Amino acid sequence: SPPGPRGLPLLGSALELPSKFVFRKFDEWSKLYDGWFMLSAVGQKFLVITRTDIAVDILDKMSLQTADRPALPMAIYMLRHMAFSLDNYGDRWRRCRRLAHENFNVRALEQYRGVYELATAKLLRQLSNIDPLKIPDELMQFSGALTYEAMYGPGSGGANVKQNIHKVWEMLEVLGDAMSPATFIINLFPVLGILPESISPWKQFGTRYFNEHDKLLKEMAQPGLTGQSDSGFVASCMRMRDRTEGISDAEIAWTSFALYGAGVETTPYSLHWFIMAMVLFPEAYQRAQDEVRAVAGDSPPTFEHRIKMPYVMAVMKEVLRWRPVLPAALPHMASEDFEYKGYRVQKGTYIFYNQWNMCRDPAVYPDYDVFRPERFLADPPAPDPPVFGFGRRICPGRNFARDLLFLAISNLLWAYHFEKATDADGKTITPSPEDIDGNILLHPKPFQFVMTPQREIPK
Numbered sequence: 001s002p003p004g005p006r007g008l009p010l011l012g013s014a015l016e017l018p019s020k021f022v023f024r025k026f027d028e029w030s031k032l033y034d035g036w037f038m039l040s041a042v043g044q045k046f047l048v049i050t051r052t053d054i055a056v057d058i059l060d061k062m063s064l065q066t067a068d069r070p071a072l073p074m075a076i077y078m079l080r081h082m083a084f085s086l087d088n089y090g091d092r093w094r095r096c097r098r099l100a101h102e103n104f105n106v107r108a109l110e111q112y113r114g115v116y117e118l119a120t121a122k123l124l125r126q127l128s129n130i131d132p133l134k135i136p137d138e139l140m141q142f143s144g145a146l147t148y149e150a151m152y153g154p155g156s157g158g159a160n161v162k163q164n165i166h167k168v169w170e171m172l173e174v175l176g177d178a179m180s181p182a183t184f185i186i187n188l189f190p191v192l193g194i195l196p197e198s199i200s201p202w203k204q205f206g207t208r209y210f211n212e213h214d215k216l217l218k219e220m221a222q223p224g225l226t227g228q229s230d231s232g233f234v235a236s237c238m239r240m241r242d243r244t245e246g247i248s249d250a251e252i253a254w255t256s257f258a259l260y261g262a263g264v265e266t267t268p269y270s271l272h273w274f275i276m277a278m279v280l281f282p283e284a285y286q287r288a289q290d291e292v293r294a295v296a297g298d299s300p301p302t303f304e305h306r307i308k309m310p311y312v313m314a315v316m317k318e319v320l321r322w323r324p325v326l327p328a329a330l331p332h333m334a335s336e337d338f339e340y341k342g343y344r345v346q347k348g349t350y351i352f353y354n355q356w357n358m359c360r361d362p363a364v365y366p367d368y369d370v371f372r373p374e375r376f377l378a379d380p381p382a383p384d385p386p387v388f389g390f391g392r393r394i395c396p397g398r399n400f401a402r403d404l405l406f407l408a409i410s411n412l413l414w415a416y417h418f419e420k421a422t423d424a425d426g427k428t429i430t431p432s433p434e435d436i437d438g439n440i441l442l443h444p445k446p447f448q449f450v451m452t453p454q455r456e457i458p459k
């Protein structure tokens, strides 16, 4: 069999797999194996990839066999295969993925630029006079409101926007909890699925959850679905509906949720890491700020400036590389048996790939712990960090995320000065990038720093 850690016969390596920050355990194991290894836990086989070239071989070149997603039983009861990010590879996934692709590619994204610019201007205003420990909440609200408008069209939720964002937030939280093997026994023993709903509390819970949220998501999508709103992702999907066979209103509504749910936390976490990098690496900060000042002058940066800000673009790439917010990405699953390097990998095997290791490959990113945007401007430049996944499941929000991050980063640099704080005794407080939180997503714990407005922020 392929290389990998040995465990007890029945539990395999289950006892060694932490439920939090699994990327660290994979990192430890990566030192023992050459780029990939297999392990098993409670009868389930896992293949773990820790090198980019092997991820390209298995997930890109063999994407037909490796683009399935393991779906936990609870996810199936609660989502009924409607949220494509967590769904198996199949016709519905393909239809929803196409909606996401066609309305979220580089050209289609131009339609959301007005939304980003207004949201970014609001963020700058909100941040003046804020306690740095409250920054994570503020960044999350920025992303929540902006993603909502991008999905449903500016102003489309009327007075209900805040309430809807809150409901979707709860929806995501309940889903996250229910997917944990510890919450519902069905996740550990899928065979119990043969029992009828009348005596299966998990099925009853799933049905209630689905029905309630199916209604909510359709209500949120209503303005775009009925033509009341002609901007945003939903309205844009309606325009391509004639060209896409079999697409339903429900699929459009749930696809907007899948995008919202997968994307809403990633950008704020990356922005929080960006602030930490600016505080810890003042040279990079200074160079980025000089570039923004020279190019944008007295008015806030816009998308037109992007091409003239190579250093800021490199800062953005380095933020994504230095602390990838999805360090162990999302697992794929083999939909067929396949062979790799002489070993057979069976259908149903979960395939993890640890982007954390790939972003810290010393041959590609020397001194990987140092925040050094210059690596992306060298000749030849370092490759873009592999943080958005591989193959047919590659993140469909990656261009949206890059647009948003560029605008937010350049505007923050334009408006604010960041530096280390001092404590009551006058000692400098140095935040630590090891002080992390999250579970699947990786973000810093709130940290102290000083943020001073450098100019009058436009009203």
Ligand code: HEM
Pocket: 069, 084, 085, 086, 097, 147, 258, 259, 260, 262, 263, 264, 266, 267, 270, 325, 326, 329, 330, 331, 332, 387, 388, 389, 390, 391, 392, 393, 394, 395, 396, 397, 398, 400, 401
């Ligand atoms: C810093 C920002 C982001 C990072 C690092 C990131 C990273 C990723 C990664 C690693 C995956 C897994 C890909 C795979 O399965 O191989 C993924 C999937 C996904 N991402 Fe992102 N993402 C980001 C932002 C966004 C945004 C803003 C959106 C939407 C607005 C989004 C929507 C999605 C969706 C829907 C999937 C599931 C795709 C599928 O299963 O077919 N992401 N992302």
